[in-house]
Amino acid sequence: MTMAKINGFPVHATITLDRVIVGVDQHNRFLDDVGFCLACGAEADGCEPDAERYRCEACDAPQVYGAEQLLIYLSV
Numbered sequence: 001m002t003m004a005k006i007n008g009f010p011v012h013a014t015i016t017l018d019r020v021i022v023g024v025d026q027h028n029r030f031l032d033d034v035g036f037c038l039a040c041g042a043e044a045d046g047c048e049p050d051a052e053r054y055r056c057e058a059c060d061a062p063q064v065y066g067a068e069q070l071l072i073y074l075s076v
């Protein structure tokens with residue numbers, strides 16, 4: 001998979017479309033709010049599906065995006 005970029009920032013290599021789809025699925029089935037940090041690849045809880053630029057608890061970068069939002073970006 002080629003390195004994707006969102007809003008000009010490279011997406012961490014560990015954030016794959018498969019992983020994002022699992023996150024969206026978790027939200028749909030268990031109402032888990034899953035997000036991912038573009039900077040370090042960490043998974044974030046309590047992240048609305050359409051979240052953008054939330055601060056990452058792991059690396060402090062404002063690069064956490066909701067799973068559904070990422071799916072939109074990654075599938076275009």
Ligand SMILES: [Zn+2]
Pocket residue numbers: 037038039040041042056057058059060061
């Ligand atoms: Zn991070």
